[in-house]
Amino acid sequence: MDTLVRAIADNAQIRAFAAVTTQITETARKAHDTSPVVTAALGRLMSGAVMMGSMLGEEDELLTLKIDGDGPVGGLVVTADGRGRVKGYAINPQAMCPPSPVGKLDVGRIVGKGYLTVIKDMGLEEPYNSRTELVSGEIGEDLAQYFVSSEQIPSGVGLGVLMNRDNTVRCAGGFIIQLMPFASEECISGLENALSKITSVTSLLDQGLSPEEMLKSILSYTDVEITDHRDIAFRCNCSRNRVERVLLSMGKDQLEELISEGKDTELNCQFCNAHYVFSPQEIRELLMSVGH
Numbered sequence: 001m002d003t004l005v006r007a008i009a010d011n012a013q014i015r016a017f018a019a020v021t022t023q024i025t026e027t028a029r030k031a032h033d034t035s036p037v038v039t040a041a042l043g044r045l046m047s048g049a050v051m052m053g054s055m056l057g058e059e060d061e062l063l064t065l066k067i068d069g070d071g072p073v074g075g076l077v078v079t080a081d082g083r084g085r086v087k088g089y090a091i092n093p094q095a096m097c098p099p100s101p102v103g104k105l106d107v108g109r110i111v112g113k114g115y116l117t118v119i120k121d122m123g124l125e126e127p128y129n130s131r132t133e134l135v136s137g138e139i140g141e142d143l144a145q146y147f148v149s150s151e152q153i154p155s156g157v158g159l160g161v162l163m164n165r166d167n168t169v170r171c172a173g174g175f176i177i178q179l180m181p182f183a184s185e186e187c188i189s190g191l192e193n194a195l196s197k198i199t200s201v202t203s204l205l206d207q208g209l210s211p212e213e214m215l216k217s218i219l220s221y222t223d224v225e226i227t228d229h230r231d232i233a234f235r236c237n238c239s240r241n242r243v244e245r246v247l248l249s250m251g252k253d254q255l256e257e258l259i260s261e262g263k264d265t266e267l268n269c270q271f272c273n274a275h276y277v278f279s280p281q282e283i284r285e286l287l288m289s290v291g292h
Contacts, residue, residue: 002173004054004084005211006228009219013183014191016219017051018175018211019232024050024086025161025172027234031273032093036163037105038073043161043172044107044139045078046088050232051176052143053080057122064119069137071112072097079271084232087271105163111137116146140174140201147178154179156191160201171205175214194218236272243267243276244286252287259283 004019025043028034034042045065053063059082067076074091100106113134120128130150135141140159147155159174177195179188195218198204204214216224246267247255258265259280267276278286 001231002233003211004050004230004232005215005226006054007212007215007224007226009215009224010183010187010190010222013180013187014177014219014222015180016175016177016215016224017054018173018214019047019051020171020173020205020211021047021050021086021232022169022172022205024232024234026169028088029167029169031234032089034090034093035096036167037097037107037110038090038093038095039163039167039169040105040161041073041107041110041139042076042078042088042090043169044159044174045076046080046086046234047159047161047172047174048139048143048157048176049078049080049088050084050086051174052118053082053086054084054228054230056082056120059083061123062121064117064121066117066119067111067114067134067137067139067142068117069112069114069134071095071110071114071137073110073112075114076111077270084230085235086232087234087236089270089273105161107139108137111139113137116142118146118150143176147176154188156195158195158198158201160205162202162206171202173205173211173214174201175211175218177215177218190221191219194221234272236269236274238269238272238274240276243269247278247283247286248290255283255287259287 002023007016029039049065063080065078072095078088080086097109118130132146135145140157144157147153156177161172162170164170265278
């Protein structure tokens, strides 16, 4: 089971989050048959989203991260809630691009230039919505930029996905470390120094470190107190009933046209790629159930 921890450090001047999302990322890879570089991009964004979801005030609040770039992947959409459930998809899941100059999966190139949109549905009349320009398309840097520009919270964000030779996910996860408004200059310089020493998030993950061990390794210069530990998972809330409501929203005329064609109608969930098949008779019964 993938896990996430929350922590405070340096006399609560720092709050930190870390997650291992290997199974989440592999589940998404299988569901969408993503190329290795798209797996890396989607895995990074889901890792960031599930940690940001744990920042929500209530478990049923919902966070959506949307990346719209001009790269081959076209875009990425991920949602997460306060319970540690996350799901996501890529517009072009099989998109490819050459490796980076150092031979690594080039997430920045597959994403391209564009925008990150953060939507928080907190049960109010209107959801919170923020749109920032992508810094690099590498996702970690883009989320860090969002925190600074939209929430005025200086943050270090490290996200990584490492693939096996057979293109399955070897490890995935990351961290978000943030300075509180009352952080001292000594605390700020200490954290900056610690973050500068991290050469690769995937190297930490590949060592098999748990989220707790990852934070204690990064923040080894100070005290770290784990305040929450939870299981997290790729979870989609689609169902046949929900898909039936989507069908009904198409209207009577269009549904009768589908019935007259005499063929099964298949609808897929974007987030988990689940298939829902309706026969002409089932669509007819659906129409009758609502009085059409």
